[in-house]
Amino acid sequence: MNTDMIHSNAPSEITPLLRVENLCKSFDLPTGETLKACDSISLTVDKGKSLGIVGESGSGKTTLMKMMMQLIPASSGSIYFKGHAIECRKATQQLDYHHHIQMVFQDSTTAFDPRMKIADILCEPLYNQGLLKGRKAVAVAADYLAMVELPPGIARRYPHELSGGQRQRIAIARALVANPDIIIFDEATSALDVSVQDAVARLLVKLQKEHGYTYIFVAHDIAFVRCICHKVAVMHKGKLVDYLDADELVQSDNPYTRRLIQSVYEI
Known part of the structure; x- marks a missing residue:
């Protein structure tokens, strides 16, 4: 991929859109021991900006993402959305929260129902919220297909008829349908x-x-x-070991961050 900086210059606000404060998550192991997957993680995400969370397998980044999405509860700590503490204990609370925060998964093939046409896949979030009925689906789908630079005819096709890149654009379009404030990408381009x-x-x-x-x-x-983020959070063994502007990444003094960078760049 072209590594020239392609950051957006969208303005940020004083109050972070999302703030994570001292977030911890522990899991009880069959051995009787406790695994601390995330240990006192604190970071912010500003409106109109991009945050990258990186680290090797087992670093805790996926657990952090699941807590941000309210897919699993935190053991301790807080998550603030638009300045308000978030704790979705009920299904209705999760549905409302997920209207604001959408997700794009790594494997678009398993994320889609193979029996559904693309128009229905794209409009499913609107169906679930009672915002769309009947024949409008194709027209709405065409609008969002245009946003991700795909032709309207794709709305009548099935997922298996598309390439991997097209399916991932469909996944992005489906996230956009809900008009979210935040979109989380879980290794969403690694298979491309x-x-x-x-x-x-x-x-x-x-x-x-x-x-x-x-x-x-x-x-x-x-x-x-x-290339794509404004700030980068580096995780290692459940801890946030570095948190800095993307432009400053190659100047980091953290040994683990430097090892990650050296695996890609010569510095």
């Missing part, structure tokens, strides 16, 4: 060819500039994160 990654990255930056979307990227690929 480098040229397709580059095209998707530039699409996301374009959408961010035009609509002010806020992104969180959970990824192994520090080169991709450095």
